[in-house]
Amino acid sequence: MSARGLVPEPESVDAAEGGFRLWAGTPLACPPELAGVAQWLRGALRLPLPVGAGGLDLRLDPGLGAEAYRLDGLTITGGSAAGVFYGCQTLRQLLPPQALRRAGPADWPLAAVRVRDRPAYGWRGVMLDVARHFMPVADVLRFVDLAAFHKLNVLHLHLTDDQGWRLEVPGWPRLTETGSWRTESMLGARQHATFDGRPHGGFYTTDDLREIVAYAEERHVRVVPEVDMPGHMQAAVAAYPQLGAGPQPVRTSWGISPHVLNLGEESLAFCRAVLDHLCDVFPSEVIGIGGDECPTEEWDDPDRQPWFTARMAEHLADRGRRVYGWDEILEGGAPAGAVVAAWRGAGPASVAARLGHPVVACPDIEVYLDYRQSDDPGEPTPVGTRLTLADVYAFTPVPEGLSEKERELVLGGQANVWTEHMDSARAVDYMTYPRLSAFAEAVWGRRSYEDFASRLPEHLARLDALGVNYRPLTGPRPWDARPDAPGNPRTWPDRLAELREMTRRLPSGGPV
Incomplete structure (x- = not known):
């Protein structure tokens, strides 16, 4: 070798x-x-x-x-x-x-x-969504092992969403009794409105989460938990309707639910209880509160989210922790010290750094590993813009145009593995590797794709030995296709136009 x-x-x-x-x-x-x-x-x-x-x-x-x-x-x-x-x-x-x-x-x-x-960046992370499709503890531990093998040092664990609640919270038993499972799941992109008719569920006990944390710590991986709030909360509202605008089932379709927390006193007490539990289980200095994609139709005052975020930041500060949120928390003013996960392009990363916030760069059109890997019709459930191995390798966390002081606020980068269309560890392997290998090298600091490509065959032999169901460099195999779960491919120009519209409320305009 x-x-x-x-x-x-x-x-x-x-x-x-x-x-x-x-x-x-x-x-x-x-x-x-x-x-x-x-x-x-x-x-x-x-x-x-x-x-x-x-x-x-x-x-x-x-x-x-x-x-x-x-x-x-x-x-x-x-x-x-x-x-x-x-x-x-x-x-x-x-x-x-x-x-x-x-x-x-x-x-x-x-x-x-x-x-x-030595690494170039201190935050070399990967986010795993276990809310859309639950991943058993053993599979999470294997995911940690593979990340650590590539010298990644942060696992951002997306624990809740509209489609499922995946952790126990003391005093709130219906979160797991009701909120942890849904009656069925969508097959493919939501535009097709096709469902599989099979119940899906699962959750982690507190001991499960402590095992994940301890296992990761042994491999020098910090686990950053995220419970998305006040949006992406339909599973919690299904368990406790008084937290929202009324009874709702756990969401079975993908996309953004309009059913969010009502921001009343009981909802605030609930969120504080959740954050307290996360602080008790996870030693991470930063705790994820999401803050993204929150519709306001159910609120009398559509501008209340910054107030809510500030209250949660105050509560975490009392526990010696800081908020970690998606870049929507910049809209209306993010709390001092908040760490921003900039996912809507380079613009939000620049805005956050110029406002003095630590930044983790994770732009969707560069590092979202649920996005399709090629134009081959055999790719399983092709969604999003095309994101090849070379595209991922080209990722650079620091946007252009920042001062030296602002550049220092960019902690590093993170690849995100959203699992709407990944219902097994095998499917996660296919979408994640070897693109996560390329990402790991990009955030470690080396910069020659041609050289990386020449080394990759030797590295794939290691992935074979580790039992990783990675995507072959020659393209998808016949059994990788998902004709029962059709996708929704996007183009770069269309997605860039969407991102510009999505980020227009950022301070100073925040161009993508």
Whole structure:
């Protein structure tokens, strides 16, 4: 396996003389602060790696920078435990793909190389929507493993939406009894109004969520939870009609529901209870409140959302946390310190940074992995604009035209996996990989697609060993198609026109 096959590509890789052998008798030395990384590495390599000198050596050097690392033969030095962990992931990629499997001999040759590496951005995230289609805990943990393998460090977990509520909240049992399942689901894009006639549901217990958090922390992935409010709340209103304008079922169709929270005192108390529970379970400094796509037809005052967002921000501040919201929270003024997920193009990212808000760039026409991958009619449920592997690789988090101070507010980027049309982990694999591999390299900091494409076949061998149902580079296979779930392909000009209209209420106009 060539060192040139590494993804994301390190800052530098140099061959050295000699080589090594990793086997059951290889010793491992590390300070107590790296015991967790060492334990993870033993499991990942399927080797006992007894404590001792003369083999693998894990070290800390705070002068490197928190997520930077050096790999010199069998010595891995990181600026923190996270940096050492990334060095260990690079070590795994230097081994033959067989080393990534759970069966077979655990005895591998390793070429001697010197690697120097550090990421360009601190927020290298991926959002997983488990509201539209529920994903069991084991599949979420596998999703975390694959993200961590690519040195991504944030999992934004979209836990609720009109079509399903996926977490317990103490004192509100009907959220899971009623709000966690729907009678059927749409097949394909909503324009076709076709349904499958099958109930769909599921939710995470508090212990489930704590398991996900702990598992992710071991892999240096921060889990950022999101409960969308005050819109995208039809599932909650189905469970507790007094929170909205009256009884509604859990939504079965895709799209935006007009049935939102009524912003009365009970609704505010409900939202505070939800946020308290998220703060109790998730240690993340930022807590997602959504804030996007909220119709106001059910409200007497259509301009109340900024007031609501401010109240939720105040409550989170009392818990030592900050709001994380979609870029609609800029309309009417986002709370001080709010982190903005800029999804409607480069304009909202620029506006947020100029207003002094930390920004995570996630523009839909560049990093929404539910969007179709080609014009091939065999693509499953083709929706959105065409977003090829090369398009994703070309993503740059920082918009043009910002000052140096404003550029520093762009924390990084995030790819979003919306699951209306992904009803299984297999379908998520197909839509996510290898585009997420390209995204991971884009936010790590390397910038040559041609070089990435030349390394990708070696990386696909790793994905094969990890059992990933990625989209072949040659295009969809016959069984990937979904003729029962037709899509709605869009063009770039049409989508750009929509985004310009959608962002006209941003401060200073906010051009896309």
